[in-house]
Amino acid sequence: AAPIRISGVAKTFPNGTEALTPVDLRIGEGEFVTLLGPSGCGKSTLLRIIAGLTEPSAGTVEIADEQSRAFVFQDPTLLPWRTVDRNAQLLLELEGVAKPERRERAAAALDKVGLKGFEKSYPRNLSGGMRMRLSLARALALRPKFFLMDEPFSALDEITRETLQDELLRIWAEEGFTSVFVTHNLYEAVYLSHRVVVMSPRPGRVERIFDIPFAYPRS
């Protein structure tokens, strides 16, 4: 069975905004799926419901391993008073992982995103692309099975964005996690994913699902 099963999920916010009408979606093990659509079509809301950050008004989301979700936001939300290394350990600290293991996992994650050598720097001394790398490392350190990303690259310049898209695909192929990636950029969706879920607004719903046959090979 698919590890993420979304059945009849709808969301109406308390102010009456109908963000999603019933959505049904299955996401397979190790897949890279993008949610694509214009601003306001409910992509973030659906992703946040998958992440367990927002309660649906109706329907259910079944996830094979609820503990194993990592979420990456558009804004890296780093702690400015912490070094790169200590930022990378943050979610592990919240999970209660012991210090030696925390250090080891953060170091491995920083290495994967190309931040080796920057451990003792502070976020203010990093470029936008490097801050996003750190945000990815902080999530990767959790060793998630499900990697949920909300427009992580959309605030970056084009060259940095393309570099990070390639690095994300390499990391995904190495790690084998399942990715759900929100974007309003058609090029990005087709470049990154195996399946593009096209959404349309007012209220948000799944319009079509495309399989991308020439996607990056799975590990």
Ligand code: ADP
């Ligand atoms: P997208 O990510 O596709 O831009 P969102 O999921 O952010 O769309 O928003 C879908 C709709 O729900 C929009 O009309 C938005 O204004 C509305 N919305 C999002 N969050 C809230 C909220 N907390 N309260 C009320 N309306 C919201």
Ligand code: ADP
């Ligand atoms: P995006 O996901 O497009 O980057 P936001 O998450 O900031 O943008 O919000 C998406 C939309 O949801 C915006 O139109 C915003 O006004 C609306 N929204 C977000 N949070 C709330 C809220 N608490 N109450 C009402 N509307 C909200």
